[in-house]
Amino acid sequence: MSFLQESPHRRFNPLSGDWVLVSPHRTKRPWSGQIEPAAGASAPSHDPGCYLCPGAVRANGAQNPAYESVFVFDNDFAALQPHVTVEAIDIGGLLTARTEQGRCRVICFSPRHDLWLARMDAKDIAEVVEAWRREFVDLGARDDVNYVQIFENRGPMMGASNPHPHCQIWASASVPNEPAREDRFQADYLKRNSRCLLCDYLAKETQARERIVCENDSFVAVAPFWAVWPFELLLLSKRHLGAIDQFTEPEKRDLAAMLKSVCVRYDNLFQTPFPYTMGFHQRPTDGGDYPHWHFHGHFYPPLLRSASIRKFMVGFELLASPQRDITPEAAAERLRACSERHYLER
Amino acid sequence: MSFLQESPHRRFNPLSGDWVLVSPHRTKRPWSGQIEPAAGASAPSHDPGCYLCPGAVRANGAQNPAYESVFVFDNDFAALQPHVTVEAIDIGGLLTARTEQGRCRVICFSPRHDLWLARMDAKDIAEVVEAWRREFVDLGARDDVNYVQIFENRGPMMGASNPHPHCQIWASASVPNEPAREDRFQADYLKRNSRCLLCDYLAKETQARERIVCENDSFVAVAPFWAVWPFELLLLSKRHLGAIDQFTEPEKRDLAAMLKSVCVRYDNLFQTPFPYTMGFHQRPTDGGDYPHWHFHGHFYPPLLRSASIRKFMVGFELLASPQRDITPEAAAERLRACSERHYLER
Ligand SMILES: O=P(O)(O)O[C@H]1O[C@H](CO)[C@@H](O)[C@H](O)[C@H]1O
Ligand SMILES: O=P(O)(O)O[C@H]1O[C@H](CO)[C@@H](O)[C@H](O)[C@H]1O
Numbered sequence: 001m002s003f004l005q006e007s008p009h010r011r012f013n014p015l016s017g018d019w020v021l022v023s024p025h026r027t028k029r030p031w032s033g034q035i036e037p038a039a040g041a042s043a044p045s046h047d048p049g050c051y052l053c054p055g056a057v058r059a060n061g062a063q064n065p066a067y068e069s070v071f072v073f074d075n076d077f078a079a080l081q082p083h084v085t086v087e088a089i090d091i092g093g094l095l096t097a098r099t100e101q102g103r104c105r106v107i108c109f110s111p112r113h114d115l116w117l118a119r120m121d122a123k124d125i126a127e128v129v130e131a132w133r134r135e136f137v138d139l140g141a142r143d144d145v146n147y148v149q150i151f152e153n154r155g156p157m158m159g160a161s162n163p164h165p166h167c168q169i170w171a172s173a174s175v176p177n178e179p180a181r182e183d184r185f186q187a188d189y190l191k192r193n194s195r196c197l198l199c200d201y202l203a204k205e206t207q208a209r210e211r212i213v214c215e216n217d218s219f220v221a222v223a224p225f226w227a228v229w230p231f232e233l234l235l236l237s238k239r240h241l242g243a244i245d246q247f248t249e250p251e252k253r254d255l256a257a258m259l260k261s262v263c264v265r266y267d268n269l270f271q272t273p274f275p276y277t278m279g280f281h282q283r284p285t286d287g288g289d290y291p292h293w294h295f296h297g298h299f300y301p302p303l304l305r306s307a308s309i310r311k312f313m314v315g316f317e318l319l320a321s322p323q324r325d326i327t328p329e330a331a332a333e334r335l336r337a338c339s340e341r342h343y344l345e346r
Numbered sequence: 347m348s349f350l351q352e353s354p355h356r357r358f359n360p361l362s363g364d365w366v367l368v369s370p371h372r373t374k375r376p377w378s379g380q381i382e383p384a385a386g387a388s389a390p391s392h393d394p395g396c397y398l399c400p401g402a403v404r405a406n407g408a409q410n411p412a413y414e415s416v417f418v419f420d421n422d423f424a425a426l427q428p429h430v431t432v433e434a435i436d437i438g439g440l441l442t443a444r445t446e447q448g449r450c451r452v453i454c455f456s457p458r459h460d461l462w463l464a465r466m467d468a469k470d471i472a473e474v475v476e477a478w479r480r481e482f483v484d485l486g487a488r489d490d491v492n493y494v495q496i497f498e499n500r501g502p503m504m505g506a507s508n509p510h511p512h513c514q515i516w517a518s519a520s521v522p523n524e525p526a527r528e529d530r531f532q533a534d535y536l537k538r539n540s541r542c543l544l545c546d547y548l549a550k551e552t553q554a555r556e557r558i559v560c561e562n563d564s565f566v567a568v569a570p571f572w573a574v575w576p577f578e579l580l581l582l583s584k585r586h587l588g589a590i591d592q593f594t595e596p597e598k599r600d601l602a603a604m605l606k607s608v609c610v611r612y613d614n615l616f617q618t619p620f621p622y623t624m625g626f627h628q629r630p631t632d633g634g635d636y637p638h639w640h641f642h643g644h645f646y647p648p649l650l651r652s653a654s655i656r657k658f659m660v661g662f663e664l665l666a667s668p669q670r671d672i673t674p675e676a677a678a679e680r681l682r683a684c685s686e687r688h689y690l691e692r
Contacts, residue, residue, distance in 0.1 A: 003433045003445050008426050010520060012442035018523045021446060023425040034502035079369040079662070079669055080354050087349045093535070094547045095571050096358035099349050100367060151661040156380035159658025168661065174356060176666035177364045189439070201440045225441050279665040300664055312505025315497040315514065316425070318646050319625040320522035323425055 005327055013226035014189070014197060015182045020228050021316075021323040024330075036157060036308045039273050043114040043163060052164035054111045069124065070131045071108040078104035080172055082144050101144035102172035107131050109165040116154065116165045116273060118263035118342055125256035128167075132280075133244045133252065139171040140245075140285030147175040147284045155275030157302060157310065175284050182281055183293070190292035198294035202236050211328055213335045214261050218254035221262050223332035228322040230304045230311050231269065231331050233262060235297035242283035242293040262299065265338040272307035276300060351673055359572035360535070360543060361528045366574050367662075367669040370676075382503060382654045385619050389460040389509060398510035400457045413457055415470065416477045421450035426518055428490050447490035448518035453477050455511040462500065462511045462619060464609035464688055471602035474513075478626075479590045479598065485517040486591075486631030493521045493630045501621030503648060503656065521630050528627055529639070536638035544640035548582050557674055559681045560607050564600035567608050569678035574668040576650045576657050577615065577677050579608060581643035588629035588639040608645065611684040618653035622646060 003009055010019045051058045054066045059076045080102030088098040109128050110120060117125060132150055139145050152167035153160045175183065189197035205211055205222050213221045213233060224234040235258060241247065247255070266274035277300045283293035304311040304325075316323055349355055356365045397404045400412045405422045426448030434444040455474050456466060463471060478496050485491050498513035499506045521529065535543035551557055551568050559567045559579060570580040581604060587593065593601070612620035623646045629639035650657040650671075662669055 003431070004435075004443060007430050007433070007445050008448070009430075009433075009443050009445045014440055014442070019520070021425065021518075021522070022443075025427075026423055026425055033505060033507040077372055079367065079372055079671075081371075084353050084355075085349070087353070087355075089350075091550060092546060094360055094543070094550055096360070097350060097355050097368075097571075099353050099355045102354070147666075149662060149666045151665050153658070153661040159379060159660040161379040170662050170666065172367075174365070176367070176662075177668075178664075178666050197440070200438060204437060204440055225443075277660045277664050279661065281665070298665060312499070314505040314623045315499040315625065316495060316516050316522075318524075318623050319497050319627070319644060320493075320495045320516065320524050322523075325425075 005329065010321075011226045013224075014201070015185050015226075016178070017181065017185060018226075019321055020226055021321050022327060023323060023325055024327050026325045033312075034310075036310055039155075039307070045112050045114045047113045047164070050113055050162065050164050052106070052108050052162055052166055053113055067108070067111055069110070069127045071111075072131055072135065073106055075104035075106050075168065080104050080170055082142075098174075100173055102170065103139060103142070103145065105135060105139070105169040105171070107135070107167050107169065109167070113164050116263070117152075117259055118267045118273070119344070120165070120260070122253070122257045122260045125259055126253050129244075129247075129252045129256050129259075132169075133247065135169055136244050136282065136285075139169065142171070144173050145171040146286035147172055147179060148282065149176065149179070149279060151277060151279030153277055155273060157275040158277050175286075179281050179284070183284070183290070186292040186294065196240050196292060196294050198236055198296060199240050202238070211332045213265065213332050214258070214340075216254045216257055216261075218251045219258040221258060223328040223335070225328060227328040227331070228313075228324060229300045229302060230324060230326055231266065231299075231301050231335060232328075233299040233335075235262070235299070237295045241295045242290050243285075243295055244280070244282060246295075261340055264340055264342045265335050266299075266301060268338040268343050269335065270303060270307040271343050272303075274301055274303065276302075351675065356667075357572045359570075360547070361531050361572075362524070363527065363531060364572075365667055366572055367667050368673060369669060369671055370673050372671045379658075380656075382656055384654065385501075391458050391460045393459045393510070396459055396508065396510050398452070398454050398508055398512055399459055413454070415456070415473045417454040417457075418477055418481065419452055421452050421514065424450035426450050426516055428488075444520075446519055448516065449485060449488070449491065451481060451485070451515040451517070453481070453513050453515065455513070459510050462609070463498075463605055464613045464619070465690070466511075466606070468599070468603045468606045471605055472599050475590075475593075475598045475602050475605075478515075479593065481515055482590050482628065482631075485515065486589075488517075490519050491517040492632035493518055493525060494628065495522065495525070495625060497623060497625030499623055501619060503621040504623050521632075525627050525630070529630070529636075532638040532640065542586050542638060542640050544582055544642060545586050548584070557678045559611065559678050560604070560686075562600050562603055562607075564597045565604040567604060569674040569681070571674060573674040573677070574659075574670060575646045575648060576670060576672055577612070577645075577647050577681060578674075579645040579681075581608070581645070583641045587641045588636050589631075589641055590626070590628060592641075607686055610686055610688045611681050612645075612647060614684040614689050615681065616649060616653040617689050618649075620647055620649065622648075 148171045211223045283290035302310040436442045494517045557569045629636035648656040
């Protein structure tokens with residue numbers, strides 16, 4: 001369908017029910033706006049001023065162990081807390097609020113202050129995957145946790161408050177907006193079609209191939225048809241799995257390899273440590289039945305034209321609908337063409 | 347209710363159906379993340395390199411007139427275009443897209459390159475309001491326009507691609523996600539309560555007063571109970587009006603005065619030209635009946651702690667739910683305490 005590459009159009013996101021406006025004709029507009037600073041000089045492998053490094057004393061006085069692979073601890077400035085008294089108000093459906101229980105955890109990926117996923121060995125990333133699995137199981141088993149959100153903010157442009165490679169887990173009593181929306185749309189699709197939405201979607205992408213960036217035995221990375229961010233990717237498990245607790249050993253290794261492959265391609269695209277928000281959507285952990293849930297990861301990277309020119313999600317995007325210029329097909333093609341060998345290692 | 351000021355909780359947005367996570371206990375966390383550059387030195391009143399200044403030649407070869415108040419023209423790099431052939435695909439509800447018609451307009455607020463709303467006279471802002479009214483009526487009357495989105499991206503941090511004071515209008519054949527959601531929630535409220543959602547909400551806020559920042563005869567600026575951005579404001583008309591085409595002359599003047607008051611307070615808060623995205627939500631222009639629609643403006647400003655420390659809407663926010671640290675009540679109190687006289691004019 002040539003209008004997808006040539007005319008202004010809208011695409012529908014069947015996971016969220018939202019539309020994205022695509023303007024493929026618009027890539028040549030001038031830019032006198034903000035230029036992002038270049039990535040800083042290379043960091044030391046251990047930074048005495050970093051509170052995530054091994055041996056550091058954190059804000060609450062605790063000292064980090066001399067950890068050698070991953071290190072997991074409670075966030076010292078947790079947005080969610082356990083043991084919050086249940087209280088609520090509801091004034092005419094207009095002033096509605098409820099207290100929220102939960103827990104926030106931090107996972108350091110490596111003792112090395114100067115590494116990140118793209119520069120770690122797949123073998124070491126597999127340790128991170130195993131930590132995610134363990135945390136998902138442990139947090140999910142708690143009474144005050146019904147949903148576990150694993151996410152990484154990578155790079156200062158994406159609000160990472162510390163450059164040491166790490167991710168966070170916010171586990172909450174409620175299922176937040178986005179997974180709740182995806183839950184509804186996946187459940188509805190199963191009901192109407194007696195099949196899984198993302199299994200069906202993956203079948204269509206595997207046939208078309210034009211939006212697939214890379215794959216291995218267990219996972220596929222695809223620029224989704226409804227992508228919002230310029231180089232957004234959706235990571236899908238090939239098997240129909242609701243969450244990481246169902247992964248086999250090979251699947252854990254394959255997820256690590258897939259993360260490495262995606263992150264190296266990203267860094268190579270503009271020869272810069274590529275900023276992004278990344279995270280997984282998995283079935284809620286309230287003990288309910290979620291046959292419609294399909295494990296997936298979202299990568300939301302902001303860069304658009306170069307290491308210093310990003311896409312801003314502002315004005316029309318915040319008030320009306322997300323908008324993009326380059327098509328997901330063109331983005332997939334460029335990422336597919338990137339080497340799997342990191343530009344700093346050549 | 348003291349939990350609203352002390353405990354982690356969620357608040358419900360009755361306009362969108364989303365929840366925001368509020369963590370009032372969390373304002374003291376350390377920040378080793380990105381520090382925004384200070385606002386640049388003062389600009390010249392006319393910049394020969396600026397394609398929005400009077401007399402400038404634009405990208406498409408057209409020359410701007412020597413305009414003296416507002417200047418409106420078609421965006422040279424329009425995301426939406428008229429006369430797009432209607433085409434669509436829908437593969438199993440999974441690959442769904444349609445061409446989209448529409449028009450993009452640019453409105454320069456003033457010939458002066460060095461001004462912005464906070465530094466313009468309310469009398470001159472009233473000319474901008476009149477241009478919005480005219481554009482809303484003219485665009486809304488077109489067959490290929492069913493919704494008119496007026497918005498301003500203010501400041502490089504908010505992706506403004508040119509510092510000359512201006513806003514944009516993207517008018518489209520479809521009603522975009524956000525106004526479509528607000529349409530549903532407002533219609534539903536009217537159906538259930540036989541009253542307008544925002545009229546009822548305004549009555550509650552007028553009684554409570556703690557979230558109101560400023561008001562005049564026709565408008566109120568309130569930090570909404572469900573605010574996402576640190577200093578987010580909702581601008582409500584006191585009369586039940588669906589759109590700007592119903593404004594009286596005094597209401598147009600009062601909107602100008604209200605914009606001035608809000609923008610001056612914003613600038614005074616951190617003594618910096620305050621970045622924001624601002625825009626109006628109004629009834630669709632498809633000729634339908636929208637008794638439930640209540641005219642309002644949203645201000646989404648990113649600054650959190652100072653002129654150089656912003657709130658990042660990343661990780662948890664993108665993947666799960668928006669999260670905020672300072673409460674809307676505390677934000678309203680601080681903005682209420684700001685002078686209505688601009689810090690650069692003292
Ligand atoms: O139209 P501008 O000012 O060039 O661009 C700005 O506003 C647009 C509409 O919100 C966004 O799509 C762009 O990302 C932003 O940089
Ligand atoms: O938790 P951090 O890294 O200090 O902070 C970062 O991630 C959080 C969760 O997405 C966001 O709320 C913050 O705005 C962001 O700066």
